Amino acid sequence: MQRLALAALSVLSLLSLGTAEGASLNVGLAFDLGGRTDRGFNQAAYEGAKRAVTESGGTLQLAEPLKLSEVGQGIAGLAQTGSGLVIGVGFSNNGAISAAAKANPAAKFVTVDDLPTGPNTVGLRFREHEGSFLAGYLAGKQSATGRLGFIGGLNIPVINRFKSGFVAGVKFACPNCQVRSAYVGTTSEAFNNPKAAQSLAAAMMKNSVDIIYAAAGASGNGLIEQVRLQPCIRAVNLVRGAAFRSDAYQNLPKSAAYQKSCAGNSRPTFFIGVDVNQNALGDFDKQVGTLNHGLTSMLKRVDTAVYSVIRDVAQDLPWRAGDRSFGLSNGGVSLAFDQYNQALIPAAVRANLKAVEGLITSGAVTVPAK
Incomplete structure (x- = not known):
């Protein structure tokens, strides 16, 4: 039987999940802003950790920051409470x-989305640009206006990999299509600001953008809300120079x-989800x-x-130790297909996506990472 125990760690939330008496593996998981219920990056890390710990019979301790200044604060505490493996989610925890790895050489430390230093550390990094290329290709094929959008959380290398891949994929499918891009903010709080992301999405839709891809953590919920409030673009509201190219979903x-x-x-109008299946x-x-x-989601596993x-x-x-890379070739990224988007993606487009994926994994197509 699973047992839950709550303890206090400064102003952070620390949860201990145990599945076996005398368990040898104690794992600490420190989240970025948004926490384990962000329906995205943090939640995916939590689900993977929970599954592994449940199977191994170990214990899992969680440190959740409530505000930006608390990000990373729980990591030293997790190591001091006996976690033999401590994982920090996001570059902000790196x-x-x-620092904790240097202070605790007998323990092992991991950063998701960045490369920490020290022989007892591992960086779990992703080739987000590869999966984003497929998302861009799909958007370019399915857009009715030929105007697409990208919303990033923060102007940093990892988010720019999403952007670069998406723009390249759009252009591969539709050389004449346009892509507008914007960033939510200038600090890590940009990944937990849905209202700002919603405003950016609304501005894009005013410019006849009908499909928007967000790589902005919990801020992406603001994009989804804007699509809910504005589920279509009317011909009378198209900006000068824009026109409907097709009506793929007429029937x-x-x-x-x-x-x-x-x-x-x-x-x-459509959104493209990120990290987990948000279709x-x-x-x-x-x-x-x-x-x-929800046209699809770019799964970052x-x-x-x-x-x-x-x-x-x-x-x-x-x-x-060192860098561990995950991309299309080893199942690290992919697009989500399910009952929610089955009718949105014709069989011919799905076949083309598979062919494009093969071009990427074979090296015939090189996806830009910046």
Whole structure:
């Protein structure tokens, strides 16, 4: 039976999850802003850690920051309470991970999305640009206006990999398409500011952007909310120079609310989710058979990466310090296909996506990372 115990760690939330008496593996997991229920990056790490710890019979301690100044504060405490493996989620935790690794050479430390220093550290990093290229290719093929959008949390290398891959994918599918981009903020709080992301999405839609991809953590929820509030673009509102190229979803069943608010010459708007499968969040009427507004999600398998490193330590496999890279070739990134977007992506487009993926993994197409 699982047992839950709550303890206080300064102003952070520390949760201990145990599955076996005398468990040998004690894992500490420190989140970035947004926490384990952000429906994205942090949550994926939590799910992977929970699965690995449950299978191994170990324990899991969680440190959750409530504000930006608390990010990284729980890492030293996790190491001091006996965690033999401490994982920091996000680049903002990397400094604290590197410092704790130096102070605790007998323990092992991991940063998700950055490369810490020290022989007892590992960086779990992703080729986000590869999966984002596929997302851009799909958006370029399916856009009714030829105008796409990208919202990043922060102007940093990891987010720019998302952007670069997406823009390149759009251009590969549709050389004449345009891509507008914007960033939510200038600090890590940009990953937990849905209102700011919603404002950026609204501005893009005013410029006839009909598909927007966000790589902004919990801020991406603001994009989803804007698509819910503005589920279509009307012909009368198209900006100068914009025109509808197609009506790919003309015959797809639509909710009564959509038909009422989008009557006449209009085209639906879509978001592309990130990190975890967010397709279902675009099912605004809770009817899977009607038009869904989540075109797809670019899965960044943080859960798989975190699971694998914990499993390796639990099985006492040789420690391989340094960079561990995850991309299309090893299942580290992919697009999400399910019942929510099945009707949105024609079989021919899906086949083309598979072919493009093969071009990337074979090296025939090089995806820019910046």
